[in-house]
Every structure is written in structure tokens, then in C-alpha cells.
Amino acid sequence: MNIDKFYKKKQGEQYIFALALGLVISLIMVIWIVVIILSRGLGFFWPGEIVHITTKDDRQYLGELWTEETRKEHTDSGIVKINNTQLKTGNRDVYGIDFVWINNATIKSSDKPEFAVVFERKEYGNAYGYISSVQIGDSNYTYSEEKIISIAKKAFDSAQKNHENLLDIQEQINDLLAPLTRIQREISLLEFKQNMLTPAEKKELEILKSKAVTLEQSISAPYQKLTDKLAEYTEIDRKINFTLSLADDRAVDLKASKIVRFYLPNQMNVFSKSVHYISKLWELVSAEPRESNTEGGIFPAIFGTVLMVILMSIAVVPLGVMVAIYLNEYAHQGVIIRAIRMAISNLAGVPSIVFGIFGLGFFIYYFGGSIDQMFFSDKLPEPTFGTGGILWASLTLALLTLPVVVVATEEGLLAVPRANKEGALALGATQWQMIRKIVLPNAMPGILTGIILAVSRGAGEVAPLMITGVVKLAPAMPFDLTFPFFHLDRKFMHLGFHIYDVGFQSPNVEAAKPMVYLTALLLIAIVVALNLLAIFLRNQLRKKLKTSAF
Amino acid sequence: MEIIPVTEKNSLEQDNRSVKRNEVVRTENLDFFYNPESHALKNINLSIPGKKVTAFIGPSGCGKSTLLRCFNRMNDLLPGSYLKGRVLIDNKDIYANGIRLEELRKKVGMVFQKSNPFPMSIWENVAFGPRVNGESDKHTIEEVVKSALEQADLWKETKDRLNESALDLSGGQQQRLCIARTLANKPEIILMDEPASALDPISTGKIEETIIELKKNYTIIIVTHNMQQAARISDFTAFMMLGEMIEFNDTKTLFTNPNENLTEEYITGRFG
Numbered sequence: 014m015n016i017d018k019f020y021k022k023k024q025g026e027q028y029i030f031a032l033a034l035g036l037v038i039s040l041i042m043v044i045w046i047v048v049i050i051l052s053r054g055l056g057f058f059w060p061g062e063i064v065h066i067t068t069k070d071d072r073q074y075l076g077e078l079w080t081e082e083t084r085k086e087h088t089d090s091g092i093v094k095i096n097n098t099q100l101k102t103g104n105r106d107v108y109g110i111d112f113v114w115i116n117n118a119t120i121k122s123s124d125k126p127e128f129a130v131v132f133e134r135k136e137y138g139n140a141y142g143y144i145s146s147v148q149i150g151d152s153n154y155t156y157s158e159e160k161i162i163s164i165a166k167k168a169f170d171s172a173q174k175n176h177e178n179l180l181d182i183q184e185q186i187n188d189l190l191a192p193l194t195r196i197q198r199e200i201s202l203l204e205f206k207q208n209m210l211t212p213a214e215k216k217e218l219e220i221l222k223s224k225a226v227t228l229e230q231s232i233s234a235p236y237q238k239l240t241d242k243l244a245e246y247t248e249i250d251r252k253i254n255f256t257l258s259l260a261d262d263r264a265v266d267l268k269a270s271k272i273v274r275f276y277l278p279n280q281m282n283v284f285s286k287s288v289h290y291i292s293k294l295w296e297l298v299s300a301e302p303r304e305s306n307t308e309g310g311i312f313p314a315i316f317g318t319v320l321m322v323i324l325m326s327i328a329v330v331p332l333g334v335m336v337a338i339y340l341n342e343y344a345h346q347g348v349i350i351r352a353i354r355m356a357i358s359n360l361a362g363v364p365s366i367v368f369g370i371f372g373l374g375f376f377i378y379y380f381g382g383s384i385d386q387m388f389f390s391d392k393l394p395e396p397t398f399g400t401g402g403i404l405w406a407s408l409t410l411a412l413l414t415l416p417v418v419v420v421a422t423e424e425g426l427l428a429v430p431r432a433n434k435e436g437a438l439a440l441g442a443t444q445w446q447m448i449r450k451i452v453l454p455n456a457m458p459g460i461l462t463g464i465i466l467a468v469s470r471g472a473g474e475v476a477p478l479m480i481t482g483v484v485k486l487a488p489a490m491p492f493d494l495t496f497p498f499f500h501l502d503r504k505f506m507h508l509g510f511h512i513y514d515v516g517f518q519s520p521n522v523e524a525a526k527p528m529v530y531l532t533a534l535l536l537i538a539i540v541v542a543l544n545l546l547a548i549f550l551r552n553q554l555r556k557k558l559k560t561s562a563f
Numbered sequence: 564m565e566i567i568p569v570t571e572k573n574s575l576e577q578d579n580r581s582v583k584r585n586e587v588v589r590t591e592n593l594d595f596f597y598n599p600e601s602h603a604l605k606n607i608n609l610s611i612p613g614k615k616v617t618a619f620i621g622p623s624g625c626g627k628s629t630l631l632r633c634f635n636r637m638n639d640l641l642p643g644s645y646l647k648g649r650v651l652i653d654n655k656d657i658y659a660n661g662i663r664l665e666e667l668r669k670k671v672g673m674v675f676q677k678s679n680p681f682p683m684s685i686w687e688n689v690a691f692g693p694r695v696n697g698e699s700d701k702h703t704i705e706e707v708v709k710s711a712l713e714q715a716d717l718w719k720e721t722k723d724r725l726n727e728s729a730l731d732l733s734g735g736q737q738q739r740l741c742i743a744r745t746l747a748n749k750p751e752i753i754l755m756d757e758p759a760s761a762l763d764p765i766s767t768g769k770i771e772e773t774i775i776e777l778k779k780n781y782t783i784i785i786v787t788h789n790m791q792q793a794a795r796i797s798d799f800t801a802f803m804m805l806g807e808m809i810e811f812n813d814t815k816t817l818f819t820n821p822n823e824n825l826t827e828e829y830i831t832g833r834f835g
Contacts, residue, residue, distance in 0.1 A: 346642065432679035436741070439635060440692040440748060441669035450691070451681060557682065557728075 047537075054534040057527030058293040060278040060286050063129040063141060065260060066100065069121045074113060075129060075141045075260035076102035077278075101524075103131075103139035107265060111138055112523050125279050128158040132257075133273040135303060138524060140267065142257035150252050162277065165255060172253040172269030179246040186239050189232055196225045273303075297531060306485065306515050307525040311532060313487055317403065317505035318472060318539060320491055324407035324501070325414065325471045326464060332411070333418030333467075334453075334460055340419070341426045342448055354423075361416040369477030372409030377401060377481065397502055401482030403491045404501035409481045410474060414467035421466060425459015426452060461551040465544050472540045475509040483507045485514045508536040587613035587752060587782045588634060593648035595629055597641065603629045605806045607648075611799070613751075616774060616783045618797035618814070620790055622829070626806040627786045628676075631754050634784065635671040636664060652752070669696050672745035676757040678737035680729035680744075685721050688729045688740055692748035707747050715743035716773050735766025742773060746781075753777065755785040759792065771796050790830055794818050802826045 066074040079099040085092050096117040105111055132140040146155040147164050149171070154164050203210065203218045210218065253269040276289060300310030336357075344350045381398035389397040398404075429452050437447040475483075484504045491503045516522070516529040588611040595604035603626050611617050619627035632638045633650055636657065649656050657667055669692070680688050689708040698704055708725075712718040717739045721732075729740055738758055745753055755774070759767040774783060774796050787793050793800050794814060801811040802825075810817060810826045821827045 430679070432675060432677055433681055435637065435640070436675065436679040436681065436744075437691070437695075438640070439637060439668055439673040439675075440695060440744065441665045442691075442695040443665055446695045450695070455682065 050530050050534050053527060054530035057531060058290045060276065060281060060289055062125055063131065063278055064123050065126050065129065066115060066123045067121045068115065068119045073260040074100055074102055074115065076100040079112065103141045104259060106137040107259065107263065111521060127279055128162065128277060129279055130275055130277055132267060132275045135271050135273060138304060138308065140257060142259045142265065144255055145258040145264065146256045148252060148254040168253050169269055169272060169275065175246055175249050176270045179250060182239055182243045182246060189236060189239065193225065193228050193232065196221055196228065200225065302486065305520060306511065307519055307521055307528055311511060311535065313490055314506040314508045314511045315535060316490060318508045321403055321407050321505065321507065322468055322472050322543065324403065325410045326468065328408055328411035329414050329418050329467055330464055333415050333463060334422050337419045337422035337426060338448060341423050342452065357416045357419050365413055365474050366476040368409055368413045369480045372405055372477060372481045376405040376408050381405060401504055402502040403482055403505040406478050406482040409477050410471045413474065413477060414471050417466045417470060418463040421463030422456065422460050425456035428459060429455040457554050458551045461547050465547040468543045469540055473509055475513060478507055478510055483510045508532055585613045586610045587653060589651045591649040593633065593650060595633060595638065595646050596644060598643045603806050607808050609801065609808060609811060611784060613782045614778065615798040616778050616785060616796055617799045617801065618793035619786045619801050619803060620788065620793050621803035623788065625803045627803050628756050631756055631784060631786050634754055635668050635673055637673065669748045670750055671752045671754060672748055672750035673754040674741050674745055674758045676760055678734065678741050680737050680740050682728065682730055684726045685729045685740060686725040689743050689747045692744060696748065711743040711747035714746050714777065715739045716769065717743055735762050735769060738762060738770060739773060750781065752782045752784065755783065757786050757788065802829060
């Protein structure tokens, strides 16, 4: 018998192959998800080429090449392959739709016009066309295509500047009127009571009224000045316009102040495309959303997600660690503790929507309602804390992730060498001193593991948030520069919910698709970043502890 | 852990075999149970003199470590265990009500079989005891740390690296650090549970030198299963078997002229 045969007879090798196959399948699926999200998401901001298509029946289309597909169709003469091209033609205000499918067989000619322009607008999505004339003030410019572009750029810049000034003036007017508005609100509150006013309140009303009159007089001159200026800027704003000629030679007027940016993709080289790409990416992470979330940035959602995760960690980590320490170090290990431990582990398996409903009932209606009764009764029936908000959503998620933190911390506590605990006690330390100085520092890697798991779980949760305070478009962020800076009663935006909302609740799903991928990408990036931070901290700690117990 | 007090009558019975001496630790009719089925110590009566080294020897599982751990109540940590009889240190029953465990353990220090330095710097390891016992004056702590390290013969090796992790020390150094850590508490009694069993001969020799040096100021009770070690460093030796105290005498007598047959058989290596 030769030795090769001997080896072939060995049992078990095929199972190793099966195990490896399982790993490979899992890996392929994970990589697939990441690749799809990356390719679909990151490609979106790269300016595509604009084509002008004339069909055989003389219809004109101008737009961005989106996708192509091949379809098989059954006809009398058998199966025929049909190639279609999808074009993003934009101009929703004119055509009513953003995309068209064109059968390649019907195309007569297709070219890439050098002076085709893409306008990103604040409303109605993109516009595609050629600039035919520019109006600045009372003069109208109509030049050759090349020259008109530079004039358009100038007009756009001055329109932007003017718009900024306009907003500035509006803000100044608001600031000026603010004290008067406040007094008037107090007056109307008192007048609301009418006959039920006490003499003291009547007197107060008189004082307020006279105050309002003097204030009105004192601010009337600057107010007049500001409104004049406002009118001036509005007039300028009104008079900077572009006239576009669309593919079918229709003329469309476009106000310069309604434009976010415009560019000529067919003239752009790789460098200017990169610049465009980076500025779009920056807009995504830093700006507010537009067009029911399908355009613009998702900064409020990023901020809401991160703030919520931080609030959740602040709530869940101390609580979870306290629970774990009591269970592990103080409690008498008997049937009850075993039952509690099992209940905590099982809590991790409860569907998250159940936590959401609990949060709604307990935190919002019971807790928030009581807070409103006690401290904000003057605003009722308008709820302050008795409605969904970032605080309640965070607390709900904290409850959801509590078992994860408790279990991980308990594992960390168990990993603390018994010899070290005994050593501390033998030196005259009390149980608490021993826990604080020996057990907790040693269990820190375990606690951090708990935080990592909780953050990963919490950041991706959507269902419980939908009933505890997430909204598709928050009017104000939970943090701003007015006292007390953090407004935890406010509703907030969240990347996970954003994916659902943009992808499945949007009026313009086709245009929103890349946004879904990008949002998913950002959510993953945030979770990975938070995890990397925690892992980095844990490794630093482990290096310091350097015991073999972990 | 439960403590069952002995009756008055039992406590009056005293073991008078031991030599007249300045007694520091005394046990009276001490019985210890890990649980009702496992009777680990059986009616131990013992009188341990001060400023001497007393060694406990005996085969594995004879209860010598258990007895040692009764002296600083480390056995309290074991759920389900209980104790009968009395342990007196300086004539005070340490299992009586109102005894503060922290003070007892400060007075009765312990060095474990496996060195267990905390994952902190050398300095912080030694300063741990004084700190948890309420010393906050930095200057005092510094002096205490220095003198403890000197007594444990570790100062010369570590004075330049006090802020380095204690886990970077060698095995023997770590065990001497644990001795220093115990000394920093200024105990009266030091319990040592096979302190050199995990060390090489040179480190063991150093530990033994340290112990002999420490004898001048401290009462030392050491558990060892190395009979040569007991013979080298101890003044008195107790031989235990199956939870019973077979013989307790001064070391020379016990090793050269034992009273009991079992002792003789053990020290001559016929079992164990």
C-alpha cells in the first residue's frame, strides 16, 4: 500500500471543505452588499454625459444617460431582443416626469452637445437645456453659446450674493421685531381671558399696551429702512433670470435665485468632474435635504443618528454596568438570580417594535405626559415632552440594548482573575473598593465590547424609532445655539428611517434610488467609525492590562 | 459564611502541648466545613507564637491552606461554607460580631501561592493597601512604599522603574512585590500560602532570605509542601493530615524526633 492511498482513506476532509464553503458563501454575500452599496451610491455624484437624442419620428430628448437594458419580447416572428436606453430628462415642471425610456431602434441621431447645461434647482429637480438668453436688471443678453455661459456665471454669482443679502435683511427684520412680538403675545394671552382678569392683570395689560406702543414708535424708523432695502433686493432678485431652450426648442424661464448650481458636463474634464464630485459629497454630509429628501444633503439625519446613539450610550452603559456588577459581585447566586439572568438574555430576543410600543406608552404618554402636566401646563394641549422626541427614542433604544451591555459586561467581570480580587480583599479593601479599583478597570474591555455591540444594534434600529420620535423632515435640529442648546424634546431625523422614507415613501422613487444607497453607505460608515473608535480604545486598554484572561 | 460559636466549656479547653511563649494566634476547637458534606478542618487547637516563622506542612488536600485562610477570614468568600469554634488573634475572637474585616485583613496580611500583582505600576501596587485603608498623604505613602520595597528586597531592582507595569517584572520579583504590597499595610501577621512553589530555585532562595529577615518584625505563618523549606526557615512546624492537626512542635524536634508515627512516616517520605 503506498502512502498516498493511506492519506486518501482519511476521514473528515470533505467536512472541512463544507465548513470552508459556508464561510465563503457568507463572505461573498457580505462583500456583495458592500460592493453594491459602494458602486451604486458613490457613482451617483459623478457628472454623467448629456446626450441629445432625435428619434425617427422627430422627437427630441436632452438628458443624462442613466441606464440601458435589453428586453426580450415575444412577437409573431419569435423572440426579439429590444435595447432600451433610459434618459434622465429632468424638467419635471414641464414634462411631468424625470425619466424616459427610448427604444434604441427608433433613434435617428444622438450627439453630445458641448453647451448643454444641467441646472440643479431648489424645486422640481434638475433642468436640462441650453441657455438662450440672460436677463440682468433691465438688460437682456443674447450672445453666442460660448459667451452666454460666462455671462450666466456672472449673473448666477450676483444672484447668489443678492440672495444672501436678502436673507440677511430678513433676519435683521425678525430680530428687530422679536421684542414687539413677545409683548404682543403676552397681550393676546391676557386679552384671551377677557372678563376674568384680576385688577393686577388689568393693570399689567395697560402697561404692556403702552410698552408696545412706545416700542413700535421707536423701531418704526429702522424698520422702514430695512423694508426698503428688502424691497430693493427683492427687485434685483426678481430681475436676474435665465431663459432656457429645451430639447424641443421650448423656452423656459428660470429665476437665478432658484438655482443651486449649474454646470456643463460635456465640457468637463476629469479634474473639474472631481471637484464637482467632492463638492456634491460635501453637500451631502453638510447640507439640509431638499425636494422631499431626494436631493441636497442629509446632515440632519447624520446628526440625529449620532446624537441619538450618544444619548443611548449615556443612558445604557452606566445602567447596564450597574446591573452587571450587582448580579455578578453582590447578589447571592441562587435561583432568582439565575432567572433574572435568563430574563435579561431573553430580552435581547424581543422584537424591537415591542420596545417601541413600550417606549410610546411608558416614556412618551406616561412619563412625558406627566412632565407636561407638571412643568409645561401653560402650553397644553400642545405637548412638549408628551410626544415623540430624541430623548424618548434614545431611552427606548437604551432599553433595547440593555441586555447586550449587561451580558458583555458580565463576561468582562468574569474574566477578571480571581487572584486579583482576592489580593485586593486581602489588603483590607472593601468589596466596593475592590470593584472600583480592580474589577472595573480589568472589566473595561468587556464593557467596551458591550458598547460596541449596543451601538451597532442601536444605530441600525428603525422600527421602534418610527413611533418614538423620528420624522421624515425635522423642522429644527435637536441642537442649536439658543439656550439650553440641546432640545431633547424635539423630533429628529435618522439615517435608517431616511433609507425607508426616501426609498419607499418618496414621490419620485427613481430619482431617489441613488440617495438610498448613499444613505445606507453613510449609516454603515458611521457604525463602522463608532465601532473602530471603541475597538481602538479596547485595544489600548488591553495593552495596558496585558493579562491573558481576555 | 456561617459562624457557629462554641460553648463556653469547649473554649476553656486549651491545648497545652505547646511551649510557653508569647502567643499571637490561637485556635480553639476549630472546625471548618466547605459544605455540610466536606469537613475540611477537624477540631484544630493551635497556639502560634509571635515574631517567629511557623510552617504548616502536610500532603495535598490536608487543609493547611484552609486553616491559613481562616486567620484572615478569606474563607468568608466561599458561599455555603461555615465554621465552628474560635480563632483568636491577640486574644480577640476574629469571628465575633463587630469585627471589621478590612481592619483584620490589614493586620493579617496574605501572600498567595501564585503572585497576583495588579495590572498597574509597581508603585501603585505597593501603594494600594495604604490607599484603600484611608492614607491620602502622598509623602507618607511614598515613604511607606519605599520601606516596604526595601524590606522585600526589591527596592534596588525597581527604584528606577516604579512607574512601569508590575506585570513586566519576573516571576520572583512579582512575588516579592506581593510581599512588599502586604508589608506596606504594616501588618502584624503575614500569612504565606506556598509563596515559592511556582518559582525557580534562585527566586525561592531570595524569598526565603526575605522571610528570615522579616521574622524580626513580623509573625509569619507559611504553608509549604516543601519539607526542606520548612526545615530551613521555620521555627515551629505543624503537620496536618486529612483536616486534623497531627503534631505541632518546634521545627527541630518535629523533624528529628517526632512524637507521632504519622509525622515520621511523612517526613521520611513514606507517603505524601
